[in-house]
Amino acid sequence: MTGEILQEIEDLHWNLGLLQNLEVGLVVVDRDSYICMWNGFMENHSGISASKAVNQNLFSLYPELPALWLKKKIEAVLLLNNTAYISWEQRPYLFPFKSNRPITGSAFYMYQNVTLLPLSSPSGQVDHIGILIYDVTDNAISQQKLEDANQQLQSLSRTDGLTGLYNRAYWQECLEKEFDRFARLQETSSVIMFDIDHFKKVNDTYGHQAGDLVIQTIAQTLQQYVRKTDITGRYGGEEYGAILVGTSGANALVFAERLRAAIEATVMPYGEHKLAVTISLGVSEISFAQASALEWLEQADQALYKSKQNGRNRVTLFDNEG
Numbered sequence: 001m002t003g004e005i006l007q008e009i010e011d012l013h014w015n016l017g018l019l020q021n022l023e024v025g026l027v028v029v030d031r032d033s034y035i036c037m038w039n040g041f042m043e044n045h046s047g048i049s050a051s052k053a054v055n056q057n058l059f060s061l062y063p064e065l066p067a068l069w070l071k072k073k074i075e076a077v078l079l080l081n082n083t084a085y086i087s088w089e090q091r092p093y094l095f096p097f098k099s100n101r102p103i104t105g106s107a108f109y110m111y112q113n114v115t116l117l118p119l120s121s122p123s124g125q126v127d128h129i130g131i132l133i134y135d136v137t138d139n140a141i142s143q144q145k146l147e148d149a150n151q152q153l154q155s156l157s158r159t160d161g162l163t164g165l166y167n168r169a170y171w172q173e174c175l176e177k178e179f180d181r182f183a184r185l186q187e188t189s190s191v192i193m194f195d196i197d198h199f200k201k202v203n204d205t206y207g208h209q210a211g212d213l214v215i216q217t218i219a220q221t222l223q224q225y226v227r228k229t230d231i232t233g234r235y236g237g238e239e240y241g242a243i244l245v246g247t248s249g250a251n252a253l254v255f256a257e258r259l260r261a262a263i264e265a266t267v268m269p270y271g272e273h274k275l276a277v278t279i280s281l282g283v284s285e286i287s288f289a290q291a292s293a294l295e296w297l298e299q300a301d302q303a304l305y306k307s308k309q310n311g312r313n314r315v316t317l318f319d320n321e322g
Helices: 003-021 040-044 066-081 137-159 170-187 200-208 208-225 249-264 293-309
Strands: 023-032 035-038 084-086 112-121 125-135 189-196 233-236 239-245 269-272 272-275 279-285 315-317
Touching: 023 208, 066 112, 066 125, 084 315, 125 200, 125 249, 137 315, 170 189, 170 233, 170 293, 189 200, 189 208, 189 249, 189 293, 200 208, 200 272, 208 233, 208 239, 208 249, 208 269, 208 272, 249 315, 279 293, 293 315
Parallel strands: 279 315
Antiparallel strands: 023 035, 023 125, 084 112, 112 125, 189 239, 189 279, 233 239, 269 272
């Protein structure tokens, strides 16, 4: 045996050893999806030995695989002789391997990036596909945690800390968007502004903690009455706003009256005291006569002011006729 042949055998031995011990999964399949190689990573995570896997059909050996989807990917790689990449964001995993990473114990399955490689024979014909499986669980979990943290920060920047309603800045931004939507689609909506009657008296008599309880209870009651599509906010102090999407002024008036009655009937235990308050509300339906979202809001404020003037604990619908 010549030295050159011995060198080739030694190189092949080293290469096979390297492929077997990679911290990356490697599966080689032929055009009919029969397994030609199943490395150590695949053995360790699947529990299936290479001796059992080789010469088996991949989809028979692993029926959990998304067969139709993966076969199309493989066919495209064979046809075009191009590498294909699949990230965990497209599909969290290809092989349902359990995650055993100590840092990311919250993940049940191993997140995977996958590469499909066309493998050419010495003649140049592509007869095999290499499937590389990368464990990216730590990176995926870290990215998800970062995204969750960013969402929480965004939520905090939009939310009033005391009530959980949107804060004034974000609620007004929503009002602007709804006004612009009306200009495009001509779908009616109404805005309600309301505040707590004689709220200063609550603070002066029982203290600011009692005032906070009242503000929170009214916010909770408001949330119980609105739909998911409606947009509620704490406008400031004891004042609230609600955008009733797709609701006419007449229907918003009915809603506001129900809310008024519910709050009037609410008793809030506070120590040995029982607190009760009322609210005054103003309603404005969106219209082409309004030049801006600010004017729409001002009309609701004017209606609220009339409710105050006429004795409080009542609802007023804005009327252009005065």
